[in-house]
Amino acid sequence: METxxxxxxxINVQPIQAAGRLTADxxxxxxxxxxxxxxxxxxxxPFRLDKIKKPAIEEFHxxxxxxxxxxxxxxxxxxxxxxxxxxxxxxxxxxxxxxxAVGHYTEFLAIEQAGGIAHEVPINxxxxxxxxxxxxxxxxxxxxxxxxxxxxxxxxxxYTNANEHDIKGAVxxxxxxxxxxxxxGAYTVGIKPVDGKALGVDFVVGSGHKSMASPAPSxxxxxxxxxxxxxxxxxxxxxxxxxxxxxxxxxxMLGCTLMGANIVAMMASLPTLRERVKHWDAEVKNSxxxxxxxxxxxxxxxxxxxxxxxxxxKVDCTESFDKIAQKHKDHGYFFTHELDSRGITxxxxxxxxxxxxxxxxxxxxxxKYLAExxxxxxxxxxxxxx
Amino acid sequence: METxxxxxxxINVQPIQAAGRLTADxxxxxxxxxxxxxxxxxxxxPFRLDKIKKPAIEEFHxxxxxxxxxxxxxxxxxxxxxxxxxxxxxxxxxxxxxxxAVGHYTEFLAIEQAGGIAHEVPINxxxxxxxxxxxxxxxxxxxxxxxxxxxxxxxxxxYTNANEHDIKGAVxxxxxxxxxxxxxGAYTVGIKPVDGKALGVDFVVGSGHKSMASPAPSxxxxxxxxxxxxxxxxxxxxxxxxxxxxxxxxxxMLGCTLMGANIVAMMASLPTLRERVKHWDAEVKNSxxxxxxxxxxxxxxxxxxxxxxxxxxKVDCTESFDKIAQKHKDHGYFFTHELDSRGITxxxxxxxxxxxxxxxxxxxxxxKYLAExxxxxxxxxxxxxx
Numbered sequence: 001m002e003t004x005x006x007x008x009x010x011i012n013v014q015p016i017q018a019a020g021r022l023t024a025d026x027x028x029x030x031x032x033x034x035x036x037x038x039x040x041x042x043x044x045x046p047f048r049l050d051k052i053k054k055p056a057i058e059e060f061h062x063x064x065x066x067x068x069x070x071x072x073x074x075x076x077x078x079x080x081x082x083x084x085x086x087x088x089x090x091x092x093x094x095x096x097x098x099x100x101a102v103g104h105y106t107e108f109l110a111i112e113q114a115g116g117i118a119h120e121v122p123i124n125x126x127x128x129x130x131x132x133x134x135x136x137x138x139x140x141x142x143x144x145x146x147x148x149x150x151x152x153x154x155x156x157x158x159y160t161n162a163n164e165h166d167i168k169g170a171v172x173x174x175x176x177x178x179x180x181x182x183x184x185g186a187y188t189v190g191i192k193p194v195d196g197k198a199l200g201v202d203f204v205v206g207s208g209h210k211s212m213a214s215p216a217p218s219x220x221x222x223x224x225x226x227x228x229x230x231x232x233x234x235x236x237x238x239x240x241x242x243x244x245x246x247x248x249x250x251x252x253m254l255g256c257t258l259m260g261a262n263i264v265a266m267m268a269s270l271p272t273l274r275e276r277v278k279h280w281d282a283e284v285k286n287s288x289x290x291x292x293x294x295x296x297x298x299x300x301x302x303x304x305x306x307x308x309x310x311x312x313x314k315v316d317c318t319e320s321f322d323k324i325a326q327k328h329k330d331h332g333y334f335f336t337h338e339l340d341s342r343g344i345t346x347x348x349x350x351x352x353x354x355x356x357x358x359x360x361x362x363x364x365x366x367x368k369y370l371a372e373x374x375x376x377x378x379x380x381x382x383x384x385x386x
Numbered sequence: 387m388e389t390x391x392x393x394x395x396x397i398n399v400q401p402i403q404a405a406g407r408l409t410a411d412x413x414x415x416x417x418x419x420x421x422x423x424x425x426x427x428x429x430x431x432p433f434r435l436d437k438i439k440k441p442a443i444e445e446f447h448x449x450x451x452x453x454x455x456x457x458x459x460x461x462x463x464x465x466x467x468x469x470x471x472x473x474x475x476x477x478x479x480x481x482x483x484x485x486x487a488v489g490h491y492t493e494f495l496a497i498e499q500a501g502g503i504a505h506e507v508p509i510n511x512x513x514x515x516x517x518x519x520x521x522x523x524x525x526x527x528x529x530x531x532x533x534x535x536x537x538x539x540x541x542x543x544x545y546t547n548a549n550e551h552d553i554k555g556a557v558x559x560x561x562x563x564x565x566x567x568x569x570x571g572a573y574t575v576g577i578k579p580v581d582g583k584a585l586g587v588d589f590v591v592g593s594g595h596k597s598m599a600s601p602a603p604s605x606x607x608x609x610x611x612x613x614x615x616x617x618x619x620x621x622x623x624x625x626x627x628x629x630x631x632x633x634x635x636x637x638x639m640l641g642c643t644l645m646g647a648n649i650v651a652m653m654a655s656l657p658t659l660r661e662r663v664k665h666w667d668a669e670v671k672n673s674x675x676x677x678x679x680x681x682x683x684x685x686x687x688x689x690x691x692x693x694x695x696x697x698x699x700k701v702d703c704t705e706s707f708d709k710i711a712q713k714h715k716d717h718g719y720f721f722t723h724e725l726d727s728r729g730i731t732x733x734x735x736x737x738x739x740x741x742x743x744x745x746x747x748x749x750x751x752x753x754k755y756l757a758e759x760x761x762x763x764x765x766x767x768x769x770x771x772x
Contacts, residue, residue, distance in 0.1 A: 020422020036406020216646030260602030
């Protein structure tokens with residue numbers, strides 16, 4: 001297997017890798033706890049992974065709940081497993097869920113897995129999901145199905161454009177109908193402050209490998225005391241011959257939660273996350289700096305909302321770099337090579353029309369260098385720069 | 387966080403850690419691919435993780451299917467997620483599943499999660515699940531529920547005593563009723579040869595962190611072409627506003643399967659697994675050597691079947707070391723300390739009555755040393771040794 005070195009050798013603007021790079025502490029923890037059941041050395045009564053005190057997994061779970069402003073938290077193998085647990089707990093076959101027309105695909109899969117129906121909330125002309133649109137979709141769903149949806153899933157920032165959607169309006173709308181809200185924080189938890197209780201949501205899901213400087217698969221599902229009764233319900237099944245019961249194992253968690261290298265790496269990264277979310281404004285400032293420089297190239301467009309409120313941005317170069325690509329012997333790869341030769345990677349290979357990139361975690365000087373590279377490549381290929 | 391060093395400093399006989407220790411190659415792979423979405427550098431069409439060619443994840447999936455003698459394989463975050471995918475695909479609310487009275491608890495949780503009913507197959511007086519008992523339980527379930535069970539889950543070796551159960555008999559019984567069989571290989575896949583097709587099973591589940599020298603959570607779910615149509619079915623859901631479809635993403639896998647450090651470590655360990663399963667007989671021989679020496683101590687008993695067919699063994703020292711513990715100021719911890727001072731760890735701290743241990747992966751001389759330690763501790767505390 002080839003050694004992976006892009007994080008060491010390049011400025012990596014890959015849209016979903018930026019905030020999942022490990023901290024040095026997480027890497028150390030992984031190395032120490034790489035073996036299979038490594039965290040189970042001191043698994044004592046009541047024999048559930050999230051109750052282990054050495055390493056301090058139990059305490060970490062309290063800290064994790066606090067970190068997202070909720071009462072209880074569990075780790076999960078990826079945000080998608082958090083969606084699955086919530087949907088599976090609240091949605092029976094034929095029940096419906098309201099989610100965004102820009103919602104993440106794994107939310108749809110979780111609904112399909114539970115036999116549920118998906119009702120999408122359209123975005124407005126600015127690409128934003130508003131609270132009013134959520135209310136209208138709930139009404140529409142009620143009329144169509146003859147009953148209210150069981151859940152609203154809401155991506156604070158969507159995965160395509162990373163536009164900020166009206167989470168407060170969505171919560172207000174859902175609460176008027178008494179419908180619980182799952183806050184999908186895959187693009188927020190771990191990079192910007194998230195306070196679930198302040199937002200009034202019932203569930204917060206975050207992605208360890210996307211935004212919490214953790215290895216894949218990892219994630220968090222946090223909830224209120226009320227929500228915990230449903231989603232973290234303990235097992236009731238019994239063996240009809242053996243008479244066995246299974247104690248405090250939780251059904252949706254399938255017993256023990258995230259183990260080994262992944263949980264210890266999450267633990268090791270948490271102090272860094274706590275600190276770095278305080279600097280979200282600086283990250284967004286970098287993002288806007290880049291976008292403004294990028295727009296100096298004649299024909300370059302930004303598909304995401306502007307000014308940027310996130311570091312992930314979808315851009316469109318159909319009228320600039322793609323025009324060069326049309327005539328170039330390497331087609332779109334000319335652009336990839338130009339970036340590569342400048343030590344920049346992470347943009348979809350060969351893409352010169354529409355692509356996503358992220359400036360998250362870059363230093364100010366790296367962002368400047370990145371922006372200059374775009375301008376320089378434009379000039380080299382005779383595109384006008386304003 | 388404390389550095390974990392028990393694998394470096396001790397002979398570790400912890401029952402579920404022995405076969406999950408990483409290979410050196412797995413550790414190297416983990417270090418190289420620790421970052422969140424590390425394996426997605428070259429994720430091209432059709433945009434599904436198990437189709438990635440660099441690193442060779444796609445090929446690994448073919449190899450993995452072959453390794454367990456099935457047609458198709460997917461990686462899962464732990465064996466339990468494999469049970470969940472199969473049960474969720476085959477079992478509707480009110481349907482039943484036949485499994486062993488010694489079956490693993492996560493199988494019960496998967497059934498509970500799907501709203502299913504569990505019918506346990508009793509063991510015989512030798513602690514073994516026979517094919518006849520499976521047939522009788524299926525008949526009993528049919529009478530009670532008015533319909534046949536939808537699935538038989540069968541642990542080849544159970545997690546308590548690691549006795550070998552009659553998998554061939556179980557398959558024969560299930561097939562007579564036309565019921566598919568899930569082979570739980572958490573205690574076999576990766577340490578002894580497993581050929582699912584030869585056994586005639588429909589699904590094979592293995593645990594990466596338990597028996598495949600891989601970090602947690604990891605595992606494999608493999609199946610036949612027929613089984614794949616059900617359990618690896620692709621999504622059909624559509625966005626009612628966006629018109630989005632989600633391509634070849636698989637519902638039960640929730641899209642992309644095991645990522646990052648965990649998948650590359652599994653990949654790096656596979657060549658070792660292929661080699662080590664050939665030496666299962668030598669491992670079992672070591673296990674029996676230890677057990678025979680252990681039984682030289684007056685009062686020591688083996689709860690598992692004898693001769694041993696597995697390296698994990700449940701023993702009982704109520705009439706030997708526990709008698710010492712009753713009078714010792716440190717109670718059962720005297721035994722822990724005695725072992726610890728000899729560089730042996732992994733037996734439940736303070737346990738002197740019934741406990742589990744595994745000799746898997748120890749060299750011949752380590753097994754000898756381990757056996758001698760038990761005899762030596764017995765003699766030191768004036769227990770008779772035959």
